[in-house]
Amino acid sequence: MKILYAAAEVVPFVKTGGLADVAFSLPKALKKLGMDIRVILPKYKDIPKKFLDQMSLIKEFEVSLGDNKKYCGIYSLEYQEIPFYFIDNEEYFKREGLYGYWDDGERYSYFSKAIIEFMGQIDFIPDVLHCNDWHTGMVMALLDSYYRKEAPFNKIKKVFTIHNLRYQGIFPKEILRDLLSLGEEYFHLNALEFYGKVNFMKAGIGFSDIITTVSETYAKEIQFSYYGENLDGFLRHHRHQLVGIVNGIDYDIYNPMTDKNIYVPYQTSLKKKQENKISLQKQLGLSPQKHIPLLAMVTRLDSMKGIDLVLHILEELLQLDVQMIVLGTGDKKYEDLLKNLGKKYPEKLSVNTFFSEELAHKIYAGADLFLMPSKFEPCGLSQLIALRYGTLPIVRETGGLKDTVKPYNEYTGEGNGFSFANYNAHDMLHVIKNALNIYQDKEKWAKLVKCALKSDYSWKKSAQKYQELYHTLVKGENFESQ
Template sequence: MDNLKVLFASSEVEPFAKTGGLADVAGSLPKALKKLGADIRVVMPKYKGIPQKFVQQMEYIGYIYVDVGWRHQYCGLLKTEYDGVTVYFIDNEYYFYRDGLYGYHDEAEQFIFFSKALIEMLPRIDFKPDIIHCNDWQTGVVSLLLNAHYKRHDFYKDVKTVFTIHNLKYQGIFPKEVLTDLMGIGWEYFTPDGIEFYDHVNCLKAGLAYSDIINTVSKTYAEEIKYDFFGENLQGIIRKRSNDLYGIVNGIDVEVNNPATDKRLFVNYDVEHLEGKYENKRRLQESLGLPVRDDIPIIGIISRLVAQKGFDLIACVLDEILREDVQLVVLGTGEYQYENMFRCAAANYPTKVSANILYDGTLAQRIYAGSDMFLMPSLFEPCGLSQLFSLRYGTIPIVRETGGLNDTIQSYNEVTGEGNGFSFTNYNAHDMLYTIRRAIHFYYNKDVWSKLIKRGMRQNFSWDKSASEYIELYHKALDKMH
């Protein structure tokens, strides 16, 4: 394959900094693209929270100055190599030496600085990409900045942009003055077809309006977001750009997430030797103080505890779920009402519920490995990775048919024997409850259950196929005339 040059720009990258699925994608997709022959490099902010062992490996390669409004800001450039991929870090302590990644009062300025810096560093590091691949609102203005400021320079005139929406709900909406004061861009871009959004600027919308190609992280979600319910008030511009909109389902890093070698598990196992999975189940029950019982299903939930993830459905029927002979293991943090719901359930049903209101990567893997079922009744789900991790570890997903869940989980059909999980269509608590009961029913049919486990573990959710689709997308961007 020809040597495509790609700069992959993301506000978070696993293992350096992570709040969600974007970091997983930014950590594993570039590796897969590199295997296909692309010269791909990643760029992210140098946050205070990056583990020291990585900071010590960074090589300082110089600095530039970046103008943000009236500020003439220092921008240090560092790089390291991780899993064979070069990662650049944009260093400015004023913007990034803070606890946490997002949610500060000057978020617009932080990520406009990052977007400008990643464009302006390119001549300095002597890397001229064919494509800048931008992700979510934090890099949404890159294509607008290129169009407004940089395309007139020879170095930048042929650079194309691909913009990936990981979650349309988070858009980066700020007062309109940001356009002139921080980006230095004229009002001619402040239009309904451009960055204007209800008299504000919308960074994600800038990515939709000005990037050469747009994609999102599953085929179903790419269709859903054209309509009002999923469109988050951007369905108009999404429909307008629908000829340039594609859906490519996320993969997972199958080397890191491999039950046969994963050091975070109690014991390792593979599809031919499932006794290790049952040992993980026993040890999980033991470690969480639940009765150690082989004969009942554990339902796992690992999630941000927010409305998007379907917790209103669980709230409606939680007592009915817990009247079944099951154990429920929850891991995650989020909105108080949902945290509290699970804490109360654990207090009321101490032998049935383990509520772990925190984030713990090791415990997460142990829940994927030790559970029998994984519950994910999302209201909307651009792609979802948890259902893929579950299948990889032989845990059967129970999902609502939306977005990427619809693309990756096929409901078990007892007539044909096909399927890899259990699913329901309507956003309805009793439909969900019926589906959970259906899963429990088949759990006791050992032939069916063992077939489902093995089928899930044998599926290929690596990045290989999706990475090839991204290469095609890059070529589509390069073929576009401006």
């Protein structure tokens, strides 16, 4: 089976969020299942030179964008046995960063059209085209418009994954005609129209055979107004095509036995985990004491991540016998508030308003508890990484956090973390205090950590579910979401 996987960012080439991790680790897992899977993304300026130097130019052609012809070069690179293709156009992609430019509508209209041209140019017509988030959503509408009846393109099955519904790619109506060459028949409520504008996310939802999102709970949540970002009605209309499949993480990258970023390799040895904790405390200027519970957050400093809740109770929390580490960048207001608290409580709070993959690994390995009180969380990868390193998550019960963290049951001893339901700072603090009390019972704590270490959130199960979806589509069988 041939799969073309299209995404705007892919690890290890470029990354702004979890999409990039998934866009590498899922194809890697599908490759292991015997699929001919290839990945396509833009050739950004930010791609490290070591990868740029390995790329080969394999094709050059022009892409029609309205009345204009735009250059397109296709570069290829095989990485970990997966073929990657990079769409080259310096006008659109030779810039710092990936998104946030005034002409993003034009840039990703070009990217969408280039993906379609690419398939014919290199003679790779996939059985399944799998697109991700708004940046590639328009590909689905373009395929419907240009190739609905034209072989072999009309045989391609279309899968679209929503990673985060908040970001939709909404642009002026003129894009439809001036760039995409789509007629008025595509500008209505059941197609691309969205409050008088064009919505790329709607294109992906409305013109795909199957819509997936990154956890079962999030697939349900986005059909209601609180989480639906004004697309809940549209998603309810397409609910029979919608399925939630929880993301996994790459167990080769996140492996406490082989991870070169952490201080001491370990598997189930809690003693060696404590060695990582002591080294982390020393590196970040905290008092190196293994008996003090160490909380951590590796996060984007954004309201959706629950930073307001944390700031509301942080000083109260720091009155307890506890230490805390925060790593991440984001809203300057949150950065400044956290930095000021870090200066006020230097012996208890380490605030690091930058991002370092190496330090993140050290924190996952060295902390005792991982705090993730998100307002909403489509899937979340951080809690899965924390579990992999035996660091117990404290999460709010939303999206993928609810699906992956099983709260500790004091009567049965089951669970792999802690959770709270209401978006309320003191509900969260109550659960944190409960976790800190259990931490004092070393026997209970050791059992909980071992449960966390046994949690399997590799891509194996989820990749098999995607494989089944693809087979269902290609065989022409009826698909019914759960």
